[in-house]
Amino acid sequence: MNMKTVVTAAIILFAAIYFSRPALAEGDLEAGRELGYTCFGCHGIEGYRNAYPSYRVPKLGGQKAGYLVIALQGYRDGTRSHPTMKAQASSMNGQDIEDVAAYFASIAGDTVAAGGAKNAAFAKAQTCVACHGQNGISVNAMWPTLAGQHADYLEQALHKYRDGTRKDLVMGAQAALIAAEDVAVLARYFSSLEGLETTRPE
Numbered sequence: 001m002n003m004k005t006v007v008t009a010a011i012i013l014f015a016a017i018y019f020s021r022p023a024l025a026e027g028d029l030e031a032g033r034e035l036g037y038t039c040f041g042c043h044g045i046e047g048y049r050n051a052y053p054s055y056r057v058p059k060l061g062g063q064k065a066g067y068l069v070i071a072l073q074g075y076r077d078g079t080r081s082h083p084t085m086k087a088q089a090s091s092m093n094g095q096d097i098e099d100v101a102a103y104f105a106s107i108a109g110d111t112v113a114a115g116g117a118k119n120a121a122f123a124k125a126q127t128c129v130a131c132h133g134q135n136g137i138s139v140n141a142m143w144p145t146l147a148g149q150h151a152d153y154l155e156q157a158l159h160k161y162r163d164g165t166r167k168d169l170v171m172g173a174q175a176a177l178i179a180a181e182d183v184a185v186l187a188r189y190f191s192s193l194e195g196l197e198t199t200r201p202e
């Protein structure tokens with residue numbers, strides 16, 4: 001094969017992959033809105049709590065779409081354990097997950113917040129902002145926005161990374177570096193920033 005053939009073959013291969021999956025690349029908002037209705041029973045009620053252990057159900061409004069997809073796949077595949085969310089995620093196919101993620105990502109959030117007080121917690125959070133964003137609004141669709149999330153949800157999530165019940169290579173390594181007494185401090189700091197919202201039907 002000469003160079004031209006190789007280049008042409010590469011372009012054809014790229015195009016074949018690219019154009020064979022546009023439907024999966026982006027979720028359908030309308031389909032997501034319908035699927036999302038069953039989620040409001042918990043995620044649409046301000047302050048609604050997980051029964052045991054007790055912590056507030058995470059806000060989804062304005063969360064990053066790519067991250068929502070990864071989270072739902074995690075419940076389905078067992079890198080995250082939660083019986084109800086496993087059942088929810090397992091009832092959806094790949095396209096459903098893309099659709100519902102697109103819907104929640106579109107709701108609100110992503111406000112460019114003013115940022116929190118530049119106190120001791122702010123200083124501790126400086127290692128986190130490379131990924132989670134200067135204002136707690138993540139800089140990458142695959143990483144979660146933390147701004148405005150319930151503090152008790154963030155805190156228990158950090159404990160789960162630290163004890164290995166929630167598995168993620170990147171965040172697992174980060175969480176292991178946090179001093180035990182800083183877990184709650186960081187959770188409260190990111191929660192105090194403006195960002196995510198509890199979603200409810202319009």
Ligand code: HEC
Nearest residue numbers: 035038039041042050057058068071072082084085088100
């Ligand atoms: C019966 C209550 C309930 C219902 C219904 C429910 N969820 Fe959840 N969801 C939870 C709880 C509790 C958690 C936190 C679980 C944990 O600690 O990992 C959660 C976590 C999540 C997360 C992880 C968020 C994050 O920031 O990590 C996503 C994404 C999610 N749910 C999406 C959905 C979607 C989409 C639906 C509807 C198809 C849905 N949930 C329906 C209770 C529910």
Ligand code: HEC
Nearest residue numbers: 070127128130131143144154157158168170171174178186
């Ligand atoms: C190198 C990038 C990176 C850095 C730095 C980082 N994180 Fe993360 N973080 C991630 C990724 C990726 C995830 C999603 C992992 C998953 O799917 O469970 C995550 C998830 C989280 C979650 C769970 C959010 C949710 O909605 O469930 C919390 C809480 C969190 N990070 C807090 C922190 C804190 C606090 C720091 C600083 C001490 C930090 N992170 C530093 C990449 C990073």
